[in-house]
Amino acid sequence: MQALLVEDGRTDRMFHRGILERAGYTVREAANGYEGWEAALEQVFDLVVADINMPKLDGLALTRLLRDQHRAPTLPILLVSSDGDARVREEACRAGADAYLVKPLRPEEFLAAVRDMAGGRA
Amino acid sequence: MTPGSTASAAAEGGAGIPRADLERFRDFFYRATGIFFDDGKELVVTRCLKDRMQATGHADFLSYFQFLRFRDDGAEFDRLVSGLTVNETYFYREDYQFRCLVESVLPEVMDRKRPGEPVRIWSIPCSTGEEPYSIAIQLLEAWPRVDTVEVEIHASDIDVAAVERAREGLYGAYAVRNLEARVLARYFNRTHAGKYRIHQALRGSIDFRAGNLVDPSLPNGLPSFDVIFCRNMLIYFDDRSRRLAAQNLYDVLAPGGFVFLGHAESMSRITSLFEARRFPAAFAYQKPEGAQ
Amino acid sequence: MPLSPPRGPGEPPEAPDPATLRHWLEADNPARRRMAARHLAGTPEASPCLAARLQVEERPEVREALLAALICQDDGVAADALLGCLRSPEVSLRNGAVEALQQMPEAFAVHGPSLLADPDPQIRQRAVEVMRDLRHPGVPGWLLAVLPTETDPNVCVAVVDALAEVGDAGACPYLEALMERFPGEPVVALAAGEALHRLEGWE
Numbered sequence: 001m002q003a004l005l006v007e008d009g010r011t012d013r014m015f016h017r018g019i020l021e022r023a024g025y026t027v028r029e030a031a032n033g034y035e036g037w038e039a040a041l042e043q044v045f046d047l048v049v050a051d052i053n054m055p056k057l058d059g060l061a062l063t064r065l066l067r068d069q070h071r072a073p074t075l076p077i078l079l080v081s082s083d084g085d086a087r088v089r090e091e092a093c094r095a096g097a098d099a100y101l102v103k104p105l106r107p108e109e110f111l112a113a114v115r116d117m118a119g120g121r122a
Numbered sequence: 123m124t125p126g127s128t129a130s131a132a133a134e135g136g137a138g139i140p141r142a143d144l145e146r147f148r149d150f151f152y153r154a155t156g157i158f159f160d161d162g163k164e165l166v167v168t169r170c171l172k173d174r175m176q177a178t179g180h181a182d183f184l185s186y187f188q189f190l191r192f193r194d195d196g197a198e199f200d201r202l203v204s205g206l207t208v209n210e211t212y213f214y215r216e217d218y219q220f221r222c223l224v225e226s227v228l229p230e231v232m233d234r235k236r237p238g239e240p241v242r243i244w245s246i247p248c249s250t251g252e253e254p255y256s257i258a259i260q261l262l263e264a265w266p267r268v269d270t271v272e273v274e275i276h277a278s279d280i281d282v283a284a285v286e287r288a289r290e291g292l293y294g295a296y297a298v299r300n301l302e303a304r305v306l307a308r309y310f311n312r313t314h315a316g317k318y319r320i321h322q323a324l325r326g327s328i329d330f331r332a333g334n335l336v337d338p339s340l341p342n343g344l345p346s347f348d349v350i351f352c353r354n355m356l357i358y359f360d361d362r363s364r365r366l367a368a369q370n371l372y373d374v375l376a377p378g379g380f381v382f383l384g385h386a387e388s389m390s391r392i393t394s395l396f397e398a399r400r401f402p403a404a405f406a407y408q409k410p411e412g413a414q
Numbered sequence: 415m416p417l418s419p420p421r422g423p424g425e426p427p428e429a430p431d432p433a434t435l436r437h438w439l440e441a442d443n444p445a446r447r448r449m450a451a452r453h454l455a456g457t458p459e460a461s462p463c464l465a466a467r468l469q470v471e472e473r474p475e476v477r478e479a480l481l482a483a484l485i486c487q488d489d490g491v492a493a494d495a496l497l498g499c500l501r502s503p504e505v506s507l508r509n510g511a512v513e514a515l516q517q518m519p520e521a522f523a524v525h526g527p528s529l530l531a532d533p534d535p536q537i538r539q540r541a542v543e544v545m546r547d548l549r550h551p552g553v554p555g556w557l558l559a560v561l562p563t564e565t566d567p568n569v570c571v572a573v574v575d576a577l578a579e580v581g582d583a584g585a586c587p588y589l590e591a592l593m594e595r596f597p598g599e600p601v602v603a604l605a606a607g608e609a610l611h612r613l614e615g616w617e
Contacts (some may be wrong), residue, residue: 009571009572009575010149010575010578010608011571011574011575011601011604011605011608012571012601014604014608015600015601015604031152031153032390034388034390034394034398035156035388035390037398038388038398038400038405041398041400041405042400052505053505053508053509053539053543054509055509055512055513055543056390056394056509056513057394058505058506058509060505061394061505061506082535082536082539082566082568083536087503103568103601104567104568104571104599104600104601104602105601142611142612142613143612145612146578146579146612149579150579153547184582188580191549191579191580192549192550192551192553192580193549193551194549338452338455338456342429361513361516361517361547362485362517365482365485365517366482369452369478369479369482372475373448373452393478394474394478394506395474395475395478413445413475414443414444414445
């Protein structure tokens with residue numbers, strides 16, 4: 001299973017990568033939204049995990065691009081953010097994300113969310 | 123500066139730069155240019171860094187890095203990037219983009235054109251001309267509509283001497299090594315000195331002029347372009363210059379127009395105003411059609 | 415040859431006077447607003463009107479030109495407007511403001527570092543993000559100073575990641591103390607561990 005991890009923070013990238021790999025994913029990293037978008041254009045992924053607050057192209061804009069213009073509108077997308085405000089969760093949903101989690105991620109929570117999304121899209 | 127541990131002691135003695143420092147540099151360089159050095163590049167990067175440390179008079183990596191990170195005005199960054207990237211020009215370099223031009227981009231451009239409107243292509247930086255001439259040759263060789271559509275090719279470079287050499291159109295064997303013999307024979311004459319000179323008709327068909335993409339007044343007096351080749355230049359710019367260049371690229375492009383960047387560059391080098399388009403042969407970046 | 419030599423460029427049009435340009439900042443036509451912003455960049459006393467327009471502009475290409483113009487202005491009015499945009503609910507405007515502030519180190523240094531003490535951890539995090547790419551020698555000191563007291567683990571991770579690049583071995587005791595303050599947060603230990611690995615060779 002291929003996961004695309006789009007995250008500009010170095011530690012968060014390492015941390016989230018570790019969780020995904022332990023769950024059995026092969027992880028491709030992108031350090032900003034543009035690289036995430038170009039990676040998504042080049043390769044088919046089973047899952048996208050993206051931070052909302054990234055420079056250049058943020059996670060919400062990336063999600064909208066993936067939904068509107070990409071050929072895989074059913075791609076599971078999980079957005080993460082350090083902002084726990086309910087408004088952000090709504091925005092994530094409106095942009096087309098399947099799930100939203102608040103950082104720091106709890107591995108069990110992360111994995112449960114990923115399993116739910118994968119199950120829903122099967 | 124006294125080494126505080128065996129790690130730095132091993133490094134500063136001249137064997138190399140400590141891995142931790144290389145990682146620090148790698149992260150910084152990646153954010154600044156989008157180029158990521160994998161572990162196999164350690165020797166190359168170390169050598170280049172040591173050269174630059176010596177050239178700038180810094181005895182150790184920490185002081186060089188702090189200079190680069192906090193005090194450099196962009197000049198050292200430019201030299202550093204030059205040292206770390208391959209920067210040669212030759213005919214049909216990254217030729218998959220020329221294929222993409224003809225196969226994918228020009229058909230879309232033509233869909234938007236009114237009858238009689240010329241197609242305008244810009245090569246900036248054009249250096250000594252290999253790129254704009256390659257574009258011309260590609261159109262003549264591979265674009266079915268080249269006989270019926272008016273095409274203008276403009277070429278600019280900040281280096282006036284390079285532009286002059288581009289107008290002369292004289293090249294050595296190494297520059298033309300990617301060209302098929304048939305193409306070479308069709309568009310070049312061999313000179314007595316064993317060089318290749320591009321035919322006058324091609325030399326005369328390209329508008330060569332000096333130009334600086336970072337000049338804020340650049341868009342004044344320029345026509346609208348349908349396709350711009352801006353390859354392997356933005357990577358040398360600091361953020362401020364890159365932002366200006368990206369603004370200029372956006373403003374001189376016609377709505378729906380396309381930009382080709384160098385293969386190591388991505389949209390991170392320009393602005394979110396462009397849309398990344400993936401074609402079979404290459405990526406290109408498009409100005410939205412609804413824009414003005 | 416089918417390829418035709420291009421005609422030369424036309425005469426460049428005259429740029430309108432600043433008063434007209436300021437008026438055009440409010441034009442209905444976004445291309446005109448964008449052009450006005452581009453022409454106003456670097457002109458005296460343009461910062462207030464550029465800053466005011468940024469607060470309400472919705473078109474991305476105009477916003478981009480406004481941000482670029484404010485960077486050119488590089489003064490207190492521009493910096494304060496951009497610092498204000500860090501509080502915007504709109505993520506793309508916030509991001510634009512972060513990138514713009516990174517280009518104005520001296521202007522940012524006046525009020526920016528005090529954001530590290532803002533009650534909102536989101537604001538504190540954005541201040542760290544600006545500093546991550548800010549060309550100002552005060553950055554390592556500003557970041558180090560918050561480590562003993564920062565309560566939000568995400569902000570701590572951002573600070574530590576930035577220090578791993580710009581700090582030196584003087585940060586090590588702070589990093590070790592930080593790990594003790596957040597025993598239940600593996601991500602903090604991960605950040606601090608990596609930073610220690612990178613910094614401890616240096617005095």
